[in-house]
Amino acid sequence: MTTNALTAATDVLVVGSGPTGLTLACDLARRGVAVRVLERLPAPHRESRGKGLQLEALELLGELGAGDRIRAAGRTGIVLRKYFDGEHISDTPSGAGILVGQWQVEEALRERLAELGVRVEHGAALAAIDQDAAGVRAELSDGTTLRAAYLAGCDGGRSTTRRLLGIPLEGSTAEEEAMVLGDVRAPGLDREFWHQWFTTEGGGILLCPMPGTDSFQLQAAPERDEQGRPLPASLESFQRLFDRYARVPGIRLADPTWLSSWRVNSRVAARMRRGRAFLAGDAAHVHPIAGGLGMNTGIQDATALARTLAAALTGPATEEVLDTYESERLPAARAVVADTTQRYERVVEAVRTPGHGTEAGMS
Known part of the structure; x- marks a missing residue:
């Protein structure tokens, strides 16, 4: 122009x-x-x-x-796989x-x-x-x-x-972020399911396989610092959150192509x-x-x-x-x-x- x-x-x-x-x-x-x-x-x-x-x-x-x-x-038809405290509990169809x-x-x-x-x-x-x-x-x-x-x-x-x-x-x-998000690879994680991990302590992490790619969309409750303030999205933080909530050894998140946060x-x-x-x-x-x-x-x-x-x-x-x-x-x-x-x-x-x-x- x-x-x-x-x-x-x-x-x-x-x-x-x-x-x-x-x-x-x-x-x-x-x-x-x-x-x-x-x-x-x-x-x-x-x-x-x-x-x-x-x-x-x-x-x-x-x-x-x-x-x-x-x-x-x-x-279409992806299945939501739900876990609680690291254990697979149930599967639910995603619907229309x-x-x-x-x-x-x-x-x-x-x-x-x-x-x-x-x-x-x-x-x-x-x-x-x-x-x-x-x-x-x-x-x-x-x-x-x-x-x-x-x-x-x-x-x-x-x-x-x-x-x-x-x-x-x-x-x-809302004053604070409720969620961190990103697109990451998770080699070794089954791509047939939208994985949703939650725990007794509260919080959780979700990994949804995005079609046409080798990445997952990650959604999670944010990490917090010593003062209780939410930390920004990062690959390192994503990995700590995955280890804390999913409790699946051997899965290493990689190659973030999008990092973001969300508040209500x-x-x-x-x-x-x-x-x-x-x-x-x-x-x-x-x-x-x-x-x-x-x-x-x-x-x-x-x-x-x-x-x-x-x-x-x-x-x-x-x-x-x-x-x-x-x-x-x-x-x-x-x-x-x-x-x-x-x-x-x-x-x-x-x-x-x-x-x-x-x-x-x-x-």
Whole structure:
């Protein structure tokens, strides 16, 4: 992009190329809407992150032409193997849906988007937004200014779009991290199961084999220092946690490609639209991970927003038309936050009983 250049207008500018932004872009492009997708990262990531799609979300992606790719990359019917104090207690089917890494969902959607004539513009960070009756002006960090009829912020929980629009994210956030996460290899560990170890003392560790890779997604209660503060995610810490909770000799974790931490967030944006700019996905709502609803809810946001924007672009862009997205999705977001908060509480309570695991949050 040329610094300080003013580009020609497009119909919709999508900020963020996660599952939400890519779903929105694909849905708009297949309707003949001119769309550009901006992503601040210089290249696609390969992190498992959200790792499950429910049937409804999979059907929506199938309508966009990405379903077969995602099914080919994912896996159905994985068994949850539960341990307690190091002993194998029970196995539980995972139920409906598909296990697939978030990066694989994004890859399938990028491929579909390219078939529709649109490519993600990487290294493009949003810096400012200005609106008038004719459209939106978006300034990037390199000084480039883009014009669009509408803008959609799909840029995650730390959304730059939401901040620039001055929309508060209302709710609560836990003071401390509740979990450390990462993608690691675990040579010698059976990849047929999603292993879930819990103990009498509390805490635990989970290792889920990610399809199409030789890695597992690790989730665990964090280690704590002498003052009781959670330690950051690291391979060394992961190994100590594995030895403490799994008690499986001879397994050495290796090759971390993603290290992260997570804290309980239950928040919803005060609004999902300001003028010609909209919020979708984690930019509009963040919630506990129980039930694996995050990526799915963002995909549902995106399909609803595509309908709204297409209607506004092909007919009268009245306030009533533009308000249909928020009137549909804001109550849905609040319901998901309340639901997943309850699911998370059920999981925390359930894993204290031998033989119970994350399935307590599935319904």
